Amino acid sequence: MCDVVKSNFDSLYPQIEKSLKSAAFIAIDSEFSGLISNSKFKRSLFDSGKENYLKMKHGIEQFIIFQFGLSVYHFNRERNEYAADIYNFYIFPHSFGSVDHKFLCQSSSWEFLCRYNFDFNMVAYKGISYLNNQQEKIIRKEFQENSCILNDAENLQAKKIIQEECSKILEWCLTAKINDSTYVDLNGIDFRLEYFLHKEIRRRFKQVWTYSEVLKIRIVMLSEEEVSKLETTHGRKLEETLLRNLLGFSKIFKLLVDLKKPIIGHNCFLDFMIAYNQFYAPLPTSYDVFKKNIHFLFPHVFDTKFMSYEVRRILMKEDKKVTVWPGNSLVELYEYFRDSKPLVSHIPKIIINDGIKEPAVEKRVHHACWDAYMTGFCFIYLAHFKAVENLGRNAISRPLSRTEHLAGVALYENCVNLMRCNIPFINFSGKDPPSNRPKSLHVRRKDLKAVDIYEITELLSSFGSVDVKSDGQGGALVAAARNSVYFDILWFYKGNEEFRIVPYFPLAHSRVIKSVLWSGIAISSGLVLTYLLSILRTSS
């Protein structure tokens, strides 16, 4: 496990790049600054995929990823072994020029991170920079216009350092001869201040040129002619270096995009949305455009939460008494696979490359890199089981290749779990599935008074996850997350004295439709049908 921060990012980058390039698949996870910016963006079981996306878009646009975990899995066929390189990136949006990020935080999310010993100082002091495409464009424009100035009024410290260094150089200049050199010590100096030091020295002293060296700037006295030649040939290098530093983690994001490797997450819709917004471009207002773009960027996505539901269903179907994992949370799934006997034989061995001992789950859960590791771990178990299952559980008894593992779960590719939505998952690569949620229930009071939505929610929540909204006519509509909840409610309220709860049929429950049906006004039947259909469409 390796913490990647701004001070070691450049030196680790080649190693990370190499690891990613040779990966069988890459598991990811992220820790966010917040989850829901406003209760009006709370998702509901009534929401379509599109409504869910738009609510989330508005709800999360200002949140950022504080920590990004990569667990890069490599397969060794001979040893039937997956080995993981694990990287934990701390991320912080650095300000520069007119780009000064504002990011939203949520109390409960910080409290959540605190419960798992998250280090906020690592984010603030050591976080790697990033820019999305839009921010990169702004900074490139400011470079072209030469309008990047150290304009932060509060940044007196930086101005003082520049002034002091320039004074020293001025003194040195008085006696220096051509090819003499001196140094500015960069210890404790940030890459942005380094840039401004170079710029200011070159601006003030027309007979010197500055060179970047490890932790210092070398200043060499040259003829004005040579300086002017260097200005033409190397003048823009400073900006390139600075931009590379500002892009920081966005380079990793771009690399993931370029490599088109399978990306594995657990319940990772939010991870993809926030990462897209933060490292790539502002989220599109169109759901379809988002789906198209995310699929273009990451054509092979797997969600172990979705897979966990699906594989569990297969197992339960085959044998109702089988002991499967107790729930579909990452920890439950991981602990099940780690501690139980494998479902099928020849499961690959899984190791961590740098030979460190895995810390206890309690110590590492909700640290992005460990969650990514556990996600990849579960993916291997689920994919191996499904691959064996597809090939015929008894027909085959040998280790499988990584291609066979991926082929085994091809059916689940690009299906990402959705929480609180009327469809169970989003399909990044095509049409979303039809809703598998139970139909809505309709509630009204037997005394015909208007129902209290709050009361109904409280009453029915005891049966399981439900969402309640007004039917606009004094009654309420109820969406239940599962069939069991739906039938429990129906059964329990059969013959109830206070409430009448029945399956919802728009035709039967809409007063408007009723009045049309019984009005007896002569309208051609075609018109009535069109009208009814339009009502049905908006009320479904």
Place this chain on the structure above:
Amino acid sequence: MCDVVKSNFDSLYPQIEKSLKSAAFIAIDSEFSGLISNSKFKRSLFDSGKENYLKMKHGIEQFIIFQFGLSVYHFNRERNEYAADIYNFYIFPHSFGSVDHKFLCQSSSWEFLCRYNFDFNMVAYKGISYLNNQQEKIIRKEFQENSCILNDAENLQAKKIIQEECSKILEWCLTAKINDSTYVDLNGIDFRLEYFLHKEIRRRFKQVWTYSEVLKIRIVMLSEEEVSKLETTHGRKLEETLLRNLLGFSKIFKLLVDLKKPIIGHNCFLDFMIAYNQFYAPLPTSYDVFKKNIHFLFPHVFDTKFMSYEVRRILMKEDKKVTVWPGNSLVELYEYFRDSKPLVSHIPKIIINDGIKEPAVEKRVHHACWDAYMTGFCFIYLAHFKAVENLGRNAISRPLSRTEHLAGVALYENCVNLMRCNIPFINFSGKDPPSNRPKSLHVRRKDLKAVDIYEITELLSSFGSVDVKSDGQGGALVAAARNSVYFDILWFYKGNEEFRIVPYFPLAHSRVIKSVLWSGIAISSGLVLTYLLSILRTSS
């Protein structure tokens, strides 16, 4: 100096309260999560006090105070000595029920805090809670409706702890007799979880009562009758305790309001706005209502930045060659008073109460408590000078009383410095002063092409602080911060070939007005006058 965090807040509160009650005056300072949420809320030299307030209101509403410093000064007349109690509060908005604060952060503000070694983990892990009036109301309502449930889906850890403790109690119940007791250890348990533990134990076990003790809950077996009696008499105590904990720092704010002591800040308009919003109530949409309310809450406010400008002016007027402080920043002012000879005799001695040695300025600057201490320090020097000055510098040669010090600066009471505004300060207790900024300048190109606002800003900024906006007719209006900048620009551009820069006169420079004046259309003169006046009003 004392760090006040959630774990020692309750035990320190009586001491802080006592210190505040006997204070001569109280100096404050705060460190924020951000400063400007959006560049469209950037303040300008064109802004009136009201415009400035409204921009700031929209710009800062979501920012919060991470650290609040109090330096509580007590006067000892006999020793002619001010002694300061210094408290450094770390503040974090705790979530509870449906109150889940969202707060905005700004990259450059975090970077600023990092430069001064700010500890973000202290905020997240040890920050004291707070609620403004609105949030307090919501929670009180939820208490009444009994709708506070542990509904955070992620909070599995808490649910597990409750489950485990209840299992233990269930086992104990099997053999316990009336008046037997057992304990729940509260080590490492947060006050909110403590509340839910009490609630859940009382809900599940009708024959026990729970008592809060130091770091534990005592559970006593009683008759159901006794339990029911306790429920009636003490049932609501849990909510009171919880609310007290949630209110946290708001209690200090309320205490400051109740005590009506003189409050001293340095450039403290933003401190007052954010504190009002965070600890009291959402900022009013009306400037006048804000002024009225803030004056009602804090009737005696002094701003050492404003005082510094004023006293400096007096000194410079008397003797043009006098050496005064080099600038009006807090550090410049403090270092000047600490190191120079006092301006007048009998200046009180200033000490820190707990006998600690002051750290070097570099180590403490921008730590809220130290900035508050320095602010109070400067206030004493400025007030003493002004008091002696008022009484006649040569007529009096004795130490002064704290009443005399305050009386000496009565003229500056409730005048709070404004940055980038067309008035120099806001008067919390009455009408704002007239603008003392130079009149606007008018710029147009001699070739009559439209000016480039960006180019004009860049050109004129070299003379000093200016703001530039379009005149809507191809020219630009320029507001200069100081007369010297105004005259320098006029002088420099006299006879310039490219630009014509002259003092702005709405009558002369508005094409609309010109066209009215020269149109020759017969309108009654009264109407023309009304029309002109309305144009002048909107364009001034």
